[in-house]
Amino acid sequence: MDRKQQLIFGSAYYEEYLPYDRLEQDMQMMVDAGFNTIRIAESTWSTEEPRPGEYDFSRVDRVIDAAQRYGLNVIVGTPTYAIPHWLAKLDPDALAVTAAGRNKYGPRQNMDISNPTYRYYAEGIIKALVKHTCERPNVIGFQIDNETKHYGTAGPKMLILFQRWMKERFGTIEKVNDLFGLRYWSNSVTCFEDLPDPTGAVNASYALEFAKFQRILAEDFLLWQSDIVKKYKRDDQFITQNFDYEWILFPDGSQGGYSGGIQPDICHYKSARAMTLIGTDIYFFDQDRLTGREIAFGGDLMRPLRYDNYLVLESQAQAFKEWLPYPGQLTLMAMSHLASGACGVMYWHWHSIHNGPESYWKGILSHDFAPNPTYDEIRRIGQELKQLAPKLAGLKKDNRIAIVVNTESINALKWFPTDGGLSYNDVLHWVYDALYNLNIECDIIFSQQQDWSRYDVLIFPQLYCAHSTVVPRIRAFLERGGTVFATFRSFFADKHARIFPDCQPHGLTDCFGMTYNQFTKPVDVTVDGVPAEHWMELLKPDIAEVKAKYNHRYWGEYAALTRNTFGKGHAWYLGTMVPTEKLQEYLLEMLEDAGIQPETSLRWPLILRSGVSREGRKIRFLLNYSQEDQTVASPWDCIDLRTGRHYRVGDALSLGDWGAAILEEDTP
Amino acid sequence: MDRKQQLIFGSAYYEEYLPYDRLEQDMQMMVDAGFNTIRIAESTWSTEEPRPGEYDFSRVDRVIDAAQRYGLNVIVGTPTYAIPHWLAKLDPDALAVTAAGRNKYGPRQNMDISNPTYRYYAEGIIKALVKHTCERPNVIGFQIDNETKHYGTAGPKMLILFQRWMKERFGTIEKVNDLFGLRYWSNSVTCFEDLPDPTGAVNASYALEFAKFQRILAEDFLLWQSDIVKKYKRDDQFITQNFDYEWILFPDGSQGGYSGGIQPDICHYKSARAMTLIGTDIYFFDQDRLTGREIAFGGDLMRPLRYDNYLVLESQAQAFKEWLPYPGQLTLMAMSHLASGACGVMYWHWHSIHNGPESYWKGILSHDFAPNPTYDEIRRIGQELKQLAPKLAGLKKDNRIAIVVNTESINALKWFPTDGGLSYNDVLHWVYDALYNLNIECDIIFSQQQDWSRYDVLIFPQLYCAHSTVVPRIRAFLERGGTVFATFRSFFADKHARIFPDCQPHGLTDCFGMTYNQFTKPVDVTVDGVPAEHWMELLKPDIAEVKAKYNHRYWGEYAALTRNTFGKGHAWYLGTMVPTEKLQEYLLEMLEDAGIQPETSLRWPLILRSGVSREGRKIRFLLNYSQEDQTVASPWDCIDLRTGRHYRVGDALSLGDWGAAILEEDTP
Amino acid sequence: MDRKQQLIFGSAYYEEYLPYDRLEQDMQMMVDAGFNTIRIAESTWSTEEPRPGEYDFSRVDRVIDAAQRYGLNVIVGTPTYAIPHWLAKLDPDALAVTAAGRNKYGPRQNMDISNPTYRYYAEGIIKALVKHTCERPNVIGFQIDNETKHYGTAGPKMLILFQRWMKERFGTIEKVNDLFGLRYWSNSVTCFEDLPDPTGAVNASYALEFAKFQRILAEDFLLWQSDIVKKYKRDDQFITQNFDYEWILFPDGSQGGYSGGIQPDICHYKSARAMTLIGTDIYFFDQDRLTGREIAFGGDLMRPLRYDNYLVLESQAQAFKEWLPYPGQLTLMAMSHLASGACGVMYWHWHSIHNGPESYWKGILSHDFAPNPTYDEIRRIGQELKQLAPKLAGLKKDNRIAIVVNTESINALKWFPTDGGLSYNDVLHWVYDALYNLNIECDIIFSQQQDWSRYDVLIFPQLYCAHSTVVPRIRAFLERGGTVFATFRSFFADKHARIFPDCQPHGLTDCFGMTYNQFTKPVDVTVDGVPAEHWMELLKPDIAEVKAKYNHRYWGEYAALTRNTFGKGHAWYLGTMVPTEKLQEYLLEMLEDAGIQPETSLRWPLILRSGVSREGRKIRFLLNYSQEDQTVASPWDCIDLRTGRHYRVGDALSLGDWGAAILEEDTP
Secondary structure, X not given: OXXXXXXXXXXXXXXXXXXXXXXXXXXXXXXXXXXXXXXXXXXXXXXXXXXXXXXXXXXXXXXXXXXXXXXXXXXXXXXOOOOOHHHHHHOHHHEOEEOOEEOOOOOOOOEOOOOHHHHHHHHHHHHHHHHHHOOOOOEEEXXXXXXXXXXXXXXXXXXXXXXXXXXXXXXXXXXXXXXXXXXXXXXXXXXXXXXXXXXXXXXXXXXXXXXXXXXHHHHHHHHHHHHHHHHHOOOOOEEEEEEOOOEEEOOOOOOXXXXXXXXXXXXXXXXXXXXXXXXXXXXXXXXXXXXXXXXXXXXXXXXXXXXXXXXXXXXXXXXXXXXXXXXXHHHHHHHHHHHOOEEEEEEEOOEOOOOOOOOOOEOOEOOOOOOOHHHHHHHHHHHHHHHHHHHHOOOEOOOOEEEEEOHHHHHHHHXXXXXXXXXXXXXXXXXXXXXXXXXXXXXXXXXXXXXXXXXXXXXXXXXXXXOOOHHHHHHHHHHOOOEEEEXXXXXXXXXXXXXXXXXXXXXXXXXXXXXXXXXXXOOOOEEXXXXXXXXXXXXXXXXXXXXXXXXXXXXXXXXXXXXXXXXXXXXXXXXXXXXXXXXXXHHHHHHHHOXXXXXXXOOOOEEEXXXXXXXXXXXXXXXXXXXXXXXXXXXXXXXXXXXXXXXXXXOEEEEOOXXXXXXXXXXX | OOOOXXXXXXXXXXXXXXXXXXXXXXHHHHHHOOOXXXXXXXXXXXXXXXXXXXXXXXXXXXXXXXXXXXXXXXXXEOOOOOOOHHHHHHOXXXXXXXXXXXXXXXXXXXXXXOOHHHHHHHHXXXXXXXXXXXXXXXXXXEEOOOOOOOOOOOOXXXXXXXXXXXXXXXXXXXXXXXXXXXXXXXXXXXXXXXXOOHHXXXXXXXXXXXHHHHHHHHXXXXXXXXXXXXXXXXXXXXXXXXXXOOEEEOOOOOOOEEEOOXXXXXXXXXXXXXXXXXXXXXXXXXXXXXXXXXXXXXXXXXXXXXXXXXXXXXXXXXXXXXXXXXXXXXXXXXXXXXXXXXXXXXXXXXEOOOOOOOOOOEOOEOOOOOOOHHHHHHHHHHHHHHHHHHHHOOOEOOXXXXXXXXXXXXXXXXXXXXXXXXXXXXXXXXXXXXXXXOOOOOEEEEOOOOOOOOOOEEEEOOOOEOOOOHHHHHHHHHHOOOEEEEEOOOOOEOOOOOEOOOOEOOOOHHHHXXXXXXXXXXXXXXEOOEEOEEEXXXXXXXXXXXXXXXXXXXXXXXXXXXXXXXXXXXXXXXXXXOOHHHHXXXXXXXXXXXXXXXXXXXXXXXXXXXXXXXXXXXXXXXXXXXXXXEEEEOOOOEEEOOOOOEEOOOOEEEEOOOOEEEEEEOOO | OOOOOOOEEEEEOOHXXXXXXXXXXXXXXXXXXXXXXXEEOOOOHHHXXXXXXEOOOHHHHHHHHHHHHOOOEEEEEOOOOOOOHHHHHHOHHHEOEEOOEEOOOOOOOOEOOOOHHHHHHHHHHHHHHHHXXXXXXXXXXXXXXXXXXXXXXXXXXXXHHHHHHHHXXXXXXXXXXXXXXXXXXXXXXXXXHHOOOHHHOOOHHHHHHHHHHHHHHHHHHHHHHHHHHHHHOOOOOEEEEEEOXXXXXXXXXXXXXXXXXXXXXXXXXXXXXXOOEEEEEEOXXXXXXXXXXXXXXXXXXXXXXXXXXXXXXXXXXXXXXXXOOOOOHHHHHHHHHHHOOEXXXXXXXXXXXXXXXXXXXXXXXXXXXXOOHHHHHHHHHHHHHHHHHHHHOOOEOOOOEEEEEOHHHHHHHHHOOEHHHEOHHHHHHHHHHHHHHOOOOOEEEEOOOOOOOOOOEEEEOOXXXXXXXXXXXXXXXXXXOOEEEEEOOOOOEOOOOOEOOOOEOOOOHHHHXXXXXXXXXOOOOEEOOEEOEEEEEOEEEOOOEEEEEEEOOOOOOOEEEEEEEEOOEEEEEEOEEOOXXXXXXXXXXXXXXXXXXXXXXXXXXXXXXXXXXXXXXXXEEEEEOOOXXXXXXXOOOEXXXXXXXXXXXXXXXXXXXXXXXXXEEOOO
């Protein structure tokens, strides 16, 4: 398929899980819904290899055959994230030992991905499946594994691998004792073989190093799968993976959770190397709580991994009962994915499961397979995307602002959380959401990424662990005129989460023009009339300008927000957490230093995203994340690609509840 | 004893646990309290068999002897629910392995009831005890075990038994893979010996099948005990068991819990076969929170197991500190048990324990053995029951309304709970309580029970799992003129909790005249001016009459309550949860279809229960579940059997706080 | 050092944990801060003995050398509370098995202190370290271990030791079956070797006896360490230990906890024998929640162990972020420790740790080692204490009131908690705080302590377990004219937590002139216009005077507070919990019976503590535990030792926020 002309549209399809044969009916309903692609097989190992080495791809073949007949493309997933019971029986060590003990058989993602038996049979099924399917004309790509992470594998054999890895990296054990502070509470050792089981560790640096080793294992596992697939696949077939996010359980105890921020258990930046097409799944509250922020966040994180379009491999149809979308919401979601640079939208999944752990994570079809309002709306989206594809496929963005993150920081702050259970991702989203509310687009990039030259503004929310190159690169960025905005707890520790023994913020006191060495929990403290919460650093400005102070009997002498001129640039530092609205004010003021201001006065719930089409036209998405009708005076001369209606500047532009307009700029 | 003339009255008595010898004093105090029966021995295995095979029944003998002298009958309990330590030492596997690992020695009910060593010694002590005591004239019956359940036994040997059982039932493994949806996440297997340990299962249907196997084990265990006892006991001696209920922990964190609904871990319907006299224990909040609902519920569940009187083997005396009864409450409770059809009331237990896990679950006597207000009130009850027995023994009921339940549904909904932690029993009690508040008596029956001919109305609260015969029987019931009332989530899955792949409600869309295939969580939704909560099905009436709709911007087009005429009958369906008061309105309207209305306008806290005495007279219990005095105009010509006072219709009939009247209908 | 002329002032110092060599700088900063003492080495075993039997005290030497040069004394701690990994590897049993399973390596205090391998190597390092350092002139004492407790050790070998210990104590197994009520639920056995693993016990008495065995193990362990040290140390060197308290987690979920009451896992009274100088650490909320109560409580518990001054080995500097002290609070804390009879104040710890579990338990210095407000205030305190030492060193108290506690009661009430999670220590603090608020000083003593002759008033808050001698001693105390005040749940059970089978309060019904045998949870009950909460005993006065009754429809006939004259004394009994203000009223009224009244009308937040200096002068500490300035009319002719200012009776005496005055009585 020509991804320059087409948008991928479809769903996961598991013929294996059907209660009766209805393949032809399903295919017809998919075609009616404007589908062009299905994703299959990624969790069906026991069906494909019922006994060790005995392959049976008949069900895969049936589905590819039928898809071919109905004109549907297929993404074939390797089934390695759910092992057959015979594998666990053959080698009990195939089930991972985690900090909680030996996993039981039953769930997916329970295996030790370092286990040789697992790797042996995984290699077998990957090879066999890819060889079996790669010549099929409608197979357009492969998904390797699914939502890959390290799954906490931490058994005795992992310890040995870890000890060897540590030896390779650090050479002498004294270096390890020093670097990780192992002398504390008598944890120092005299040889690498004596390094203790990290699952008992109370030393955060040591435990975090093991977590890094676990992540590298997961990253290597994906590269290993990718290499196997590459040996067999056709050149025109892509390799993708389904990146997920930190899964946050619903605070109100409802079933399931949502894509709540960057993933702690694998580094997306490093594992992107294993893919030729970035894939992801994004889930979130909808109904009254639909905000679009997770869609935008996911896109702004995925897109810069390659600075290219990415595929939404899974998105919600009916999903949990709490998520049954209101009329129009599915359309709004689909348009929002495209607005963020997705090259396609696939749903999880076609039909609801009749027994299993995910029976109440409903698909497009309910358990009765009959059309329903969800199917009907997806059908309308499918028809519309066929029309829009030539305009929207290959949309590009060029953002000047980046939020800088890393996986070390999210993990380190799980050990040393900010007050009130405020996680790394909470603070990241606090910053992200402020920009989102202001309709200021940004990229989310990893601190290891070397090239910051495309950006004018870098924002560091709680970048607790500063890799050794980050500080000099920030200095250089400021010197050449960049604008930096950092929050509390940034640059506090090195990449091993060892707290820096010099003045805070480490290596940047002259850049920020201030320092601090005490912090406390804010109780009845205000800043600019709003409450300071969760954390407060007692900033002592040297040359920095004080933009805000704490209001408190004893802490009133300290600064909360500072701004400093360094080189040709400006460095802002915020020592506490303020309400989002106040943060928006601060960010707007900071952006002035970079000469950036929002394109319009539109604010959330009216969301504006834009890009440049392959034809070089500016495309704007105007998205109404509310149940109120909205009318604005058009700031542009444009045409709504969905309705064909033209607008001149100042014309009334109306959006119904949860409505979306796609506005192509008029060429004069 | 002649249970046609006498009501059993007494308590459990554990001479073994006394801190000093006071047998004679206790007996005298019991006789003074009007006791005629004690229950002994049911947890004292280590005393009766201090070493393997060495029996010592001297303490049992002492107590039976003394009871004989004082004119007290004895129920002898087999001690099998608390194993001696030597048994756990002899065979470590006697302690069950559950999903949480191997049980430790210490608590009761920690054993694996499938363990052969346990069974061998259990058989020994049962035989020896029954042989030793069955000839004693004052031994009137035996209790087999106590509050029997499967206790979660799930070790490696249970797995083998389960695999064999599955093979016997299903024959081929493909049938199992299909039926239980094992292909999901690669859980399918190729032979029965490969079926995985269900304690790790994420497949609800598979895990629930194992739970059923566990329940059958418990049911078979009771039958096995019953068969042993039957070999030795006299014909006039009964066999009973102490059925308990789902034990719900107090929501406010207080010590203990209460009898909160049907029991998930054994099926009372199936295990009733092991008994000649149904026995039960019922516990609940009292003081300001005494409502009588658990007493009524327990009776309405126990009585239909045999359509006969049942014995309350345990009820609360002082119990937890939170439960110390107000003056009059013990009397009200005793009368309420009789009002539900109990043939006797026994307390747990005689004296408070001086050290042990249940020291603060106090008996009739406090730790000082002195008379106290609790003893004094029980003494008055005992004297009164002697007088009332000829009138009240053998009371019968003939209810036209049944609530239909099954054990599969309660377990399935633990996997797929309704929103907000609302359990099966919560919904069951919601429906039951509505009837109770209206003073409409009902039976609670199991869906497997074949004979529905005695009922005019069947109510199905969340009957999630519909056995294959249920649907055709409902159709037939409606056709012959019955009235059916079903709530949300009924008939959704088969007995294996596999969701039906056809239209909902499965097999009954024409009966209910509506269908639905989407449901959501109600947020800010009202129905008839009251909030809809926890669950809402988007009902699409076909031929049904819409009795209520949802009030909501997006869901307003769907029905919440429907009524349909089918055959000669009427079928009601309620798709959401409304406050109890509103449910009462709906039920009253529904009952009109069956020509039923409450006998009086009395409502909770004034409770009216009635039955027919052996003499054929209508007996009404009027119970005041409040601390307010209550006066009503008597709707009947009657005599209060407690006071001897006669009432004519319209006479002022007064009840003090927590008062009870027993009104025999005047024969004209 | 002459502890009659000097106050110990300093901190823990861990050169081993420094990220770079800064020994000289640290020493200089300490000297500048007025330090005279540092504590070293108590958790650095792996540094001192990197391989079994290979000792390396070079870092200890370096620090002692430097300290010598800078005029600092050293307390050397044995490092036995944090084992090296090689020890866990050498003997896996060195890691304790607790009720939760085998400990992992990593944390401190994870070992089995009964393990022979642990004891062997512990003896080795203790001997080697003490021998190596005891001749150093500036080593003034040794700390044995740290915050020693039993750490829940409960493995199979502990069971064997326990069975033997039980045999030695009780002789016959029948006595054990009787005493501990083991027949309950078939737990009785026929030989000591069959006594079951107490970690599975549901019998509280049995489990509590094992807990006592565990405590004795910990107490013996300290004596054993002490004996080893005594063999080598100089006569002028002291032996101390760092007693801690029950560690209560912060109710709001903040990091860490606080010293919340007496320690359940070791008996301070018994283990005080192992020391020549009582040492302790005390931690608590500060900032807005600083009350001083934990400081006073700790002092009042430590001081009577020897009726001598004690050393505060650890107190908070910056600690948790929530605890960063307000200006002046560190000074107030230091003065308060001295006001309670401390002979010195040491901080934990010098510098914040750069990686490890306690990185955010900050020391005097932040991670940057730079001076900061905390260091600056400690420096001012150090200078001041040098001046004050001749006046304050050796301060004595002679309190007439004692609160009587025991460790059995705190543990027993964990099994049978008072309603609402109210712990033994909560009730203890409720009583203690009432006295503290009233500025009435008391001792806290253990019930085993035989000599009550120095007291006029004894208070028993929930003394649930009454040792056999307690009751006769109370009778004698009353007879000779003493005043007794007991709360609910006192004298209820024996020292084995076996509930007494006679009338309550056991053996004291004539002393109190009342009895009770029922109790309940108070719901909507008031006493003297305030709510009764958590527990209520239904007191039935015989000859006692009713001081207060319950106000409740059903419980109104019972007394809540009684007073009785017995012998020459008076016995008060309070059957429920009332707000602290009401308790204060009751206590004041009770104290009148003993002729005691508060010295002044000052109440918390103005705290008054006093003692007699070595010179025989009365010294009063006036402490302002609030952020309001306070001015009072001086009740005394005195001089403020801190300011040199003289006051005559009636002069205005002002204290700033968190201020402290030390007032020496003027001699006429």
